Amino acid sequence: MRIRFWLLDITYDMVGDIPEIRMFGITDTGKRVVVCDRSFRPYFYVVPKQDVPMDAVLRGLKKLGLRAKVLSLDVVEKKYFGKPLKVVKVTCQRPPDVPTLREEARSLPFVQDVLEADIRYYMRYMIDNDIYPCTWHEVEVEEIEKPRDWQFDAVYLAKGVPKPIPEMRSVPELKVLAFDIECYNPTGAPKPEKDPVIIISIATNTGLKKLITAEGRRDRDVLWEFVRVIREFDPDIIVGYNSNEFDWPYLLERSKYVKVKLNVSRLNTEPATSVYGHISILGRANVDLYNFAEEIPEIKVKTLENVADYLGVKKKSERVLIEGHEIYRYWDDESRRPLLMRYAMDDVESILGLAEKFLPFAIQLSAITGIPLDQVGAASVGFRVEWLLMRYAYKFNELVPNRVERPAETYRGAIVLEPKPGIHENIAVLDFSAMYPNIMIKYNISPDTYVPPMEEIAPDMVYVAPEVGHRFRREPPGFYRKVLETLIKYRKAIREEMKKYPPTSFEYRILDERQKAVKVIANATYGYCGWTGARWYMREVAEAVTAWGREMIKKTINYATQLGLKVIYGDTDSIFVNYDEDRIRKLIEWVEKELGLEMKPDKIYVRVFFTEAKKRYCGLLPDGRIDIVGFEAVRGDWAEIAKEVQEKTIEIVLKERSVDKAIEYVHRVIEELRSGKVPLSKLIIWKTLSKDLSEYKVLSAHVAAAKKLLELGYKLSVGDKVGYIVTKGSGKLAQKAKPYILVKSIDEIDVEYYIDKQIIPAAMRILGYFGIKEDQLRTGRKQKSLLEFFT
DNA sequence: GCCTTGAAGTTACCG
DNA sequence: ACCGGTAACTTCAAGGCG
Numbered sequence: 001m002r003i004r005f006w007l008l009d010i011t012y013d014m015v016g017d018i019p020e021i022r023m024f025g026i027t028d029t030g031k032r033v034v035v036c037d038r039s040f041r042p043y044f045y046v047v048p049k050q051d052v053p054m055d056a057v058l059r060g061l062k063k064l065g066l067r068a069k070v071l072s073l074d075v076v077e078k079k080y081f082g083k084p085l086k087v088v089k090v091t092c093q094r095p096p097d098v099p100t101l102r103e104e105a106r107s108l109p110f111v112q113d114v115l116e117a118d119i120r121y122y123m124r125y126m127i128d129n130d131i132y133p134c135t136w137h138e139v140e141v142e143e144i145e146k147p148r149d150w151q152f153d154a155v156y157l158a159k160g161v162p163k164p165i166p167e168m169r170s171v172p173e174l175k176v177l178a179f180d181i182e183c184y185n186p187t188g189a190p191k192p193e194k195d196p197v198i199i200i201s202i203a204t205n206t207g208l209k210k211l212i213t214a215e216g217r218r219d220r221d222v223l224w225e226f227v228r229v230i231r232e233f234d235p236d237i238i239v240g241y242n243s244n245e246f247d248w249p250y251l252l253e254r255s256k257y258v259k260v261k262l263n264v265s266r267l268n269t270e271p272a273t274s275v276y277g278h279i280s281i282l283g284r285a286n287v288d289l290y291n292f293a294e295e296i297p298e299i300k301v302k303t304l305e306n307v308a309d310y311l312g313v314k315k316k317s318e319r320v321l322i323e324g325h326e327i328y329r330y331w332d333d334e335s336r337r338p339l340l341m342r343y344a345m346d347d348v349e350s351i352l353g354l355a356e357k358f359l360p361f362a363i364q365l366s367a368i369t370g371i372p373l374d375q376v377g378a379a380s381v382g383f384r385v386e387w388l389l390m391r392y393a394y395k396f397n398e399l400v401p402n403r404v405e406r407p408a409e410t411y412r413g414a415i416v417l418e419p420k421p422g423i424h425e426n427i428a429v430l431d432f433s434a435m436y437p438n439i440m441i442k443y444n445i446s447p448d449t450y451v452p453p454m455e456e457i458a459p460d461m462v463y464v465a466p467e468v469g470h471r472f473r474r475e476p477p478g479f480y481r482k483v484l485e486t487l488i489k490y491r492k493a494i495r496e497e498m499k500k501y502p503p504t505s506f507e508y509r510i511l512d513e514r515q516k517a518v519k520v521i522a523n524a525t526y527g528y529c530g531w532t533g534a535r536w537y538m539r540e541v542a543e544a545v546t547a548w549g550r551e552m553i554k555k556t557i558n559y560a561t562q563l564g565l566k567v568i569y570g571d572t573d574s575i576f577v578n579y580d581e582d583r584i585r586k587l588i589e590w591v592e593k594e595l596g597l598e599m600k601p602d603k604i605y606v607r608v609f610f611t612e613a614k615k616r617y618c619g620l621l622p623d624g625r626i627d628i629v630g631f632e633a634v635r636g637d638w639a640e641i642a643k644e645v646q647e648k649t650i651e652i653v654l655k656e657r658s659v660d661k662a663i664e665y666v667h668r669v670i671e672e673l674r675s676g677k678v679p680l681s682k683l684i685i686w687k688t689l690s691k692d693l694s695e696y697k698v699l700s701a702h703v704a705a706a707k708k709l710l711e712l713g714y715k716l717s718v719g720d721k722v723g724y725i726v727t728k729g730s731g732k733l734a735q736k737a738k739p740y741i742l743v744k745s746i747d748e749i750d751v752e753y754y755i756d757k758q759i760i761p762a763a764m765r766i767l768g769y770f771g772i773k774e775d776q777l778r779t780g781r782k783q784k785s786l787l788e789f790f791t
Numbered sequence: 792g793c794c795t796t797g798a799a800g801t802t803a804c805c806g
Numbered sequence: 807a808c809c810g811g812t813a814a815c816t817t818c819a820a821g822g823c824g
Contacts, residue, residue: 276807297804300803380807380808381807381808382807382808383807385808410810411809411810412810412811413809413810413811414805414806414809414810414811415811416805416806416811416812431806435806436809524808524809525808526808526809527808527809527810528808528809529808529809530808530809530810531807531808531809533807533808534808542809542810545809546809546810571805571806571811572805572806572810572811573806574806613812613813613814614805614811614812614813615804615805615806615811615812615813616804616805616812616813629804629805630803630804630805630812630813631804632814634803634804635802635803635804635814636802636803636804637802637803637804637815687801687802687803688802688803690801690802696800696801697799697800697801697817697818698799698800698801698816698817698818699816699817700800700801700802700815700816700817701816702801702802703801732816732817733815733816733817734816734817757815761814761815
């Protein structure tokens with residue numbers, strides 16, 4: 001029989017000595033199925049040293065491995081960095097044998113290199129058969145017996161390789177279950193060896209809502225019930241918030257202590273740690289939505305309530321908020337316990353809401369990159385690009401380079417112009433569309449088209465990068481050019497197809513998320529090629545891209561000036577000029593004709609303000625909104641009070657053009673702060689721990705605060721944000737920084753710090769340009785006396 | 792031993 | 807664990823001064 005299925009997840013297992021690919025899918029009739037393929041075998045390539053005869057190579061490789069670990073040796077024609085190369089394909093019986101066989105092969109005297117021996121077996125299977133997760137496939141199958149403890153409608157044995165059905169772009173109705181756990185935590189961070197799980201909240205996209213609580217029972221029963229609820233609802237996707245880092249590890253650890261098997265997978269197994277630090281639950285996609293929240297730069301402190309609030313999923317004002325360290329108090333206090341219950345429900349409802357926001361994009365990102373849905377969020381940008389490149393390499397018969405450790409290398413990047421300080425009226429921002437990808441295409445920049453300095457080649461056969469002199473063959477099309485061209489064409493086609501549907505339709509949404517996913521990958525390709533960890537890394541490639549970028553922007557500035565436009569500022573691929581439609585049109589035409597790139601007006605500012613600093617400006621848009629770029633107001637490491645002051649100052653200056661009003665406003669805020677009317681929450685300064693506490697060379701404020709938290713039993717790790725408040729005291733700032741959760745009263749705070757080091761600098765950044773002096777902003781006690789002024 | 796000053800360390804932004 | 811360019815803060819240590 002033939003079935004059609006949408007691929008949700010993939011893995012493999014050994015059945016005796018046979019590796020079995022297992023594809024977990026949903027059929028077009030809504031059945032949850034497993035499609036098993038036992039026909040595929042792992043393999044890798046051996047590159048022989050030059051001048052070694054192939055028969056000698058084959059003879060040598062025959063000794064590889066014992067007990068028929070190697071099934072076959074085939075000489076195949078591949079390309080390596082664009083050059084034809086004869087290699088030996090070593091096909092093996094068992095995936096687990098590959099690492100040892102690889103090392104064995106590598107050590108042989110006639111072997112130059114071993115390639116593609118580090119590609120996971122199920123990824124290899126998908127790449128070779130053009131199978132993408134989160135897409136539809138058709139396959140001839142026969143039903144086989146379902147193991148009793150597997151949770152599927154049917155198990156099939158594939159009688160051929162599944163074939164993609166590109167015209168089926170829908171997404172089946174997926175059963176989504178959101179969950180969140182609360183733990184008893186009287187000593188800071190909860191510890192699974194002693195602290196029970198007190199609440200597990202659950203919400204599904206079918207409307208089920210449930211609190212599993214430890215009220216009147218041990219948490220052992222909570223875990224049991226959790227497993228039961230999951231198995232009963234049988235979700236396709238399980239979502240959590242930071243669940244890869246917290247909920248699942250905690251549940252797994254805790255379940256060991258209370259002796260509960262967390263068999264929540266469709267194969268009746270426990271969740272397990274897998275690649276990119278994600279937790280895998282066989283047969284379901286376990287998605288940690290925190291990974292997607294991480295990609296929203298506007299949200300500085302990415303707590304669940306902040307993200308849900310920002311996305312309009314659940315407003316903070318309409319939910320219960322409890323500080324993490326207080327959870328146990330709410331549990332212990334019978335009168336407050338209902339609040340904790342409500343809090344747990346608000347959390348899980350928020351998570352389900354986030355799933356609705358993030359899953360459509362996650363699904364398309366998975367379908368584009370080929371990384372399984374449960375991994376794609378956890379995979380870094382570099383790996384997302386790389387898996388896509390590996391898919392293309394296979395299509396182009398190119399060998400995939402090995403991942404090698406390289407020392408850090410630096411090279412010059414983009415140009416940033418000195419801004420013309422002051423207020424400018426009526427300014428247009430023009431920028432190149434997808435500048436770096438288009439430069440890579442235009443000059444055929446790629447590791448496989450690169451011509452090393454020693455190699456002789458006719459000048460008209462190559463493009464030569466300005467300043468750095470790197471040369472790239474004009475023909476044939478390089479790897480990056482082919483990939484980027486395909487992506488750009490593909491995105492255009494998607495956008496074209498979107499026009500067929502109303503913007504509110506399901507189809508439109510899918511296509512829109514898809515074109516966004518394609519754009520994200522295309523834009524990350526330059527960054528990828530300059531990443532020393534990349535398989536296709538080459539410094540010269542990245543260096544040439546930025547060199548041509550500098551040339552483009554310089555030429556554009558020149559011509560703009562010639563046309564009589566005034567260039568006020570520019571950064572990388574943008575220029576700010578006076579909004580003169582005729583001249584701008586001419587400039588854009590010139591750019592297209594002479595530089596072969598597209599340039600578009602991005603936005604118009606009614607009024608825009610620059611100080612002397614680069615990468616910082618603010619502007620008033622025609623619709624009355626205000627853009628703030630680079631300034632403290634958009635940074636996450638300044639106190640809210642200072643950011644607010646700066647934002648308001650900018651607004652007054654740009655909209656009302658009144659410096660006096662702004663000063664008056666700053667005075668008012670300072671007075672409010674002095675009289676204790678500013679809430680503590682506006683005084684918290686958040687900073688990220690970028691390394692382990694022991695590695696810091698200087699004791700800065702957030703490190704000092706982090707150490708205090710640690711002493712109290714809280715757990716902190718790299719990447720966590722520490723919120724501190726500056727309190728009264730003497731000595732260094734670090735000594736006065738106190739974790740905000742320990743600050744109980746407004747009387748503790750160091751008012752002068754917030755005035756002198758937060759509010760005034762933030763306001764001065766703007767007002768300083770208008771000749772305002774710090775003392776004009778300062779009010780009250782600490783105004784400098786004339787005497788102090790002269791000493 | 793105290794104060795000034797510049798380098799180093801650190802974070803987070805822009806495109 | 808995607809790039810370089812940039813601003814701005816705090817800490818730290820060297821060097822000058824008394």
